[in-house]
Amino acid sequence: MKTEPLNLPFPSVPAMLRDCGERFCDRDALSYKKDGQWKSLSYGQFYQRVLMAARGLGKLGVEPGEKVAILSENRAGWVIADLGILCARAVTVPIYATNTAAQVSYVLQHSGARIVFVSNRLQYEKLLAVRDQLPELETVIAFERFIGDKSLPVFHLYQLSEISHPISAAEQQQIETQMAEIGPDDLLTLIYTSGTTGVPKGVMLTHANFLIDARIGLDRLGGRNSRETFLSFLPLSHVLERTAGYYAALMSGSRIAFAESVDKVVENIVEVQPTAMVSVPRLFEKIYSRIYENVHLMSPPKRKLFHRAVEVGRQYVYRRYIEGKPTGLLGAKYRFYDRLIFAKIRQKFGGRLKFFISGGAPLDKTINEFLWIIGIPAFEGYGLTETSPAITLSSREQNRFGSVGRPLEHTEVKLAEDGELLVRGPQVMRGYYRNEKATSEAMENGWFKTGDIARIDEDGYVYIVDRKKEIIVTAGGKNIAPQPLENELKLDKYISQAYVYGDRKPYLVALITPNLERLIELGHEKNLDYFDIEELVANEKVRAVFAERIEQLNEKLPSYETIKKFVLLPRDFSVEGGELTPTLKLKRKVIYEKYRERIESLYDQNGTTANQNHQGETA
CATH class of the missing domain: 3.40.50.12780 (ANL, N-terminal domain)
Incomplete structure (x- = not known):
């Protein structure tokens, strides 16, 4: 420091x-x-x-x-x-x-x-x-x-x-x-x-x-x-x-x-x-989803060209910003695709946007890479209200995808024995107003306890694993961070929001809210008759599509992290509905209490599943 x-x-x-x-x-x-x-x-x-x-x-x-x-x-x-x-x-x-x-x-x-x-x-x-x-x-x-x-x-x-x-x-x-x-x-x-x-x-x-x-x-x-x-x-x-x-x-x-x-x-x-814009990841998730929905509608040759451009862009970003090496011919290829494709995407954002600042929740690595590829990098930071907020921040010169950057100058970070991130610096709050007990509980020998589980690599980059109190401990003793799973689910074009549950249970389940635009398109594609969204999400053919999409994610995960069952809800989580904070973070306790019966119905009385296939339910 x-x-x-x-x-x-x-x-x-x-x-x-x-x-x-x-x-x-x-x-x-x-x-x-x-x-x-x-x-x-x-x-x-x-x-x-x-x-x-x-x-x-x-x-x-x-x-x-x-x-x-x-x-x-x-x-x-x-x-x-x-x-x-x-x-x-x-x-x-x-x-x-x-x-x-x-x-x-x-x-x-x-x-x-x-x-x-x-x-x-x-x-x-x-x-x-x-x-x-x-x-x-x-x-x-x-x-x-x-x-x-x-x-x-x-x-x-x-x-x-x-x-x-x-x-x-x-x-x-x-x-x-x-x-x-x-x-x-x-x-x-x-x-x-x-x-x-x-x-x-x-x-x-x-x-x-x-x-x-x-x-x-x-x-x-x-x-x-x-x-x-x-x-x-x-x-x-x-x-x-x-x-x-x-x-x-x-x-x-x-x-x-x-x-x-x-x-x-x-x-x-x-x-x-x-x-420049400051945002939480939800906006970037919607941008990414909308762009790829449009790509899906392109002719096969144009779609192939787009994916080739993204792959060249990915190589260019890693070569220039992560490895810090000369780009040479790769740079020329990137500039070609930038003029042909990425500049047109930037025009959809006014044409002058140079960067985003992302905070409030973890930004998915794939989405962040894509933003850098199209020429509007998201500088990811990490912090809390109690730290004004930034503790760490990435930049063009200091970036690792999946990381929230390195600590700011004059700021010290370290890990407690259980992996909780502790911070000491000039941005840390004076304390909680009229609440000395909470203040003393939040501080430990001059260090503020963030409540987040993290890891710090040898170059000083900080990676947030999950909220300490939100780590799922399954009945089998496995510690699972729900946010990475939820972020993976939200990358799917049919899924808007996801909530993963499984604390002290033998397996994980999820609440899924559909992307309504894509859901209605799916109904048309399959010639489904339905009266309203509730009837549509209850349709067996719709549930089968969501089960298939979740199974594709499961194939990439260890068995104890797979989603065994899910509930498909007819509406999105929202601030007005009480499921989200004003900065669009999941209120996990509220969601569980609100949908307790449906969540618990995904487990039998003994807490075991009758079979290991996906069993979707609707709200």
Whole structure:
């Protein structure tokens, strides 16, 4: 580990914003779509809007260290509110827009926030639904105009900011004076964990936590002078987007364009023509699946040409980026196929996209290789909310497929006796808010316990095996990581999501959700009569196809890792359905409880299978 000083670029995030407002005054900072048109705020305008929000919060009596919440989807108002809170020397408490009213109530009660920013009436109504549980809630500030209830008055952000009254020189000096009092070790935010492992905990992160993680990450990916256009669609409430797609973007003077919604991401990519994006693997899985579905529809000669191009691309990527050797004739072949095929694929993503940053869950090795082959590499990182988030990160110069990269500078990692990854570094949280017991359990002699099982190779590359608490231990004593199996299943064109189960059982089973587009095509191909999707997934011919696809995967696995039986569900896992976190990770406990009867029905009373053939069921 390097021992040089941390060399923070700024003492605080507000100091960084002030610098941006001066240095990049006329450069676009934020872009958003309104009334069908893309609009932008320059860094100078953005800074003034933040100062106005800070002025308004000051008039509401916000004190240094006070907690102020944001309950909103990604939009310009989110970051104006966040930075306004920070410039008022307060602490931002983000809440996922997908949270239920009960979850919102818990965060507000635990954090003690009396002021909440909301995006629209839908989010406001969550507050109304739990109004009697929130006696300390005083003020709601909305990004959209609507009439609130008398029991909970609502004001518009423009009213708070007094938008028609520009910041005077005296007001600006007063706010900037209080901004200068913010230090690197001051608390910046409380981010409540998604609760996949129990009751949500408020992670305390400082200005230094974010600033050092953003700076080192930028340096690894090309430096702070790299001016990019980020398309933002992951929740800003999540630490990955907060650091990599927001604070790091501001640090480099880049432009942040907010996608209209997750469903509009593909459309917005073409419109915005981003150069960089932060995402979780689910987006890449869909991209990979869609491209190969189109390849399947090609004529045999074109299909053969595509596969030849991919094979040449794979050889080129390994030769250049993994082995670091001259490419020679192979490079010429790759450039030929790049002009002929890969450049056309990149045009589907706006034509300017240079790289993805992937985090939140393991990215399948095959998909990552493919992204590098087509010329849009995914730099995979690893971390947690508690580590701001990045602990490791790959780059063009440091990459091994299947790995999450090497540790960031100033960061130490090691393995505990049971293989759990431990980390020590400047990005590690201060602790859990009002929860000393959980804080002490998470730390061991200055090392943070990640809860993930990992291995570290001789070159320092880290490979995540699985969550420590999610490792399946079969009745036969075999330890099996479910995520690699689930990722393999999701590569199949007919499968959208997969959940593998088998803890203390004699064999593994799976819940499978179908790719609905491919499922309907399958129904047409086989001339099946059906009333709805539930009837279609119950059809014996459909189940036989899925059984065959799973058997093809089983042929590559040791017997104890094979999927013996499965349930085919009529709908996908979703955030709204409760099976996924806001960053699209499986809520394993929730899924098991929700489908307990169907899962347990795949085992007989003695926990053994009547035969070793696939026995598909439908939900």
